[in-house]
Amino acid sequence: MKPITATEFEQPEIYATVRREMPAIHRTVSKMGKQLRGLSDVSQKQAITQLAATWILANYPEDLDLALSLSDAMRHQVDIHLREIKKASARH
Secondary structure (H helix, E strand, O other), X not given: OOOOOOOOOOHHHHHHHHHHHHHHHHHHHHHHHHHHOOOOHHHHHHHHHHHHHHHHHHHOOOOHXXXXXXXXXXXXXXXXXXXXXXXXXXXX
């Protein structure tokens, strides 16, 4: 299944939105991380995947193929974040 990706026309707007909202994104992730602290590592993974699945199905409640495509795109984005974090830590 091909992941959902933004077109070249859409990307500048998407990147501008993410850059503008980055401080709020970091605050939200920090708050979510604090909520997960009391759970075991396995339960943390379950909570995160359940949250993602709920959010995905809210976006595509009637179309499993689009829901799975968005899931693939999110998995790809996680891989990108992991690589960028490793690159940044290797530079320091």
